[in-house]
Amino acid sequence: MDRFELIEKLRQKSNEKIVFLVLDGLGGLPKGGKTELETASTPNMDKLAMEGETGLMIPVSPGITPGSGPGHLALFGYDPLQYVIGRGVLSALGIRFPIKEGDLAARINFATIDKDGNIVDRRAGRIPDEINKKMCEKIRQIKIPGIEFFIETVKEHRAALILRGGDFSDKLSETDPQKIGVPPLPVKPLINDEKAKKTAEILNEFVEKVKEVLKDEHPANMILLRGFALHTRIPTFEEVYGLKACAIAGYPMYRGLASLVGMKVIDVESGVESE
Numbered sequence: 001m002d003r004f005e006l007i008e009k010l011r012q013k014s015n016e017k018i019v020f021l022v023l024d025g026l027g028g029l030p031k032g033g034k035t036e037l038e039t040a041s042t043p044n045m046d047k048l049a050m051e052g053e054t055g056l057m058i059p060v061s062p063g064i065t066p067g068s069g070p071g072h073l074a075l076f077g078y079d080p081l082q083y084v085i086g087r088g089v090l091s092a093l094g095i096r097f098p099i100k101e102g103d104l105a106a107r108i109n110f111a112t113i114d115k116d117g118n119i120v121d122r123r124a125g126r127i128p129d130e131i132n133k134k135m136c137e138k139i140r141q142i143k144i145p146g147i148e149f150f151i152e153t154v155k156e157h158r159a160a161l162i163l164r165g166g167d168f169s170d171k172l173s174e175t176d177p178q179k180i181g182v183p184p185l186p187v188k189p190l191i192n193d194e195k196a197k198k199t200a201e202i203l204n205e206f207v208e209k210v211k212e213v214l215k216d217e218h219p220a221n222m223i224l225l226r227g228f229a230l231h232t233r234i235p236t237f238e239e240v241y242g243l244k245a246c247a248i249a250g251y252p253m254y255r256g257l258a259s260l261v262g263m264k265v266i267d268v269e270s271g272v273e274s275e
Contacts, residue, residue, distance in 0.1 A: 086229020094252025104168040108159040110220035169196035236262030
């Protein structure tokens with residue numbers, strides 16, 4: 001029996017309300033003998049641990065360290081090995097872009113390259129949102145025959161790219177070499193498939209056109225593409241668990257993940273006070 005089918009048989013209606021608080025990235029390694037949490041004064045968390053129940057969870061599988069996307073998906077009760085969601089889709093959903101099934105999404109980092117085409121800053125000095133929006137506006141003048149594309153600001157040096165109107169594949173390599181002093185990598189198909197080859201060709205053509213459009217800009221004169229993902233529908237949180245859920249999060253990726261599973265997302269600014 002499918003796991004979700006079993007849950008549907010076992011779940012019961014209830015008027016109880018649940019607060020699910022995720023402290024992502026809170027863990028740390030000892031420095032000077034203690035971790036950050038051991039050093040900090042945490043009376044409320046100590047009380048919760050003392051009076052509640054504690055345990056450990058393996059979000060994916062033993063020995064696998066998941067990123068925030070798969071990790072949160074597992075916390076919501078979805079198997080991240082069955083539902084492989086790329087960061088491109090999460091980025092698009094996180095800024096409330098009306099992504100459609102079949103769209104191909106990717107994360108963009110605005111970057112700085114030198115006159116030889118080598119990367120000198122993979123994040124373009126973490127440009128402010130205003131410059132990001134200006135670069136996106138310039139890129140929108142590009143035309144790709146037969147393909148509709150959208151580029152939207154996420155935050156600082158990050159943006160989202162969405163391709164629509166083609167038979168795309170997301171089995172593609174990224175263009176970010178993860179180091180400076182070398183040129184961006186070309187997009188390559190990761191499988192021997194015509195659809196993947198064609199998608200790679202379209203993206204490489206797009207990147208070359210972006211390079212030309214941004215050649216006189218500084219520091220954001222190039223883009224790096226990461227996290228290619230096709231948008232496909234997955235069962236909603238309410239369909240699986242019979243629970244209506246809302247999410248409060250400032251970072252776009254978490255808002256995107258919550259939106260993906262059908263949660264109502266409450267808009268807040270990034271930062272503890274706003275959240």
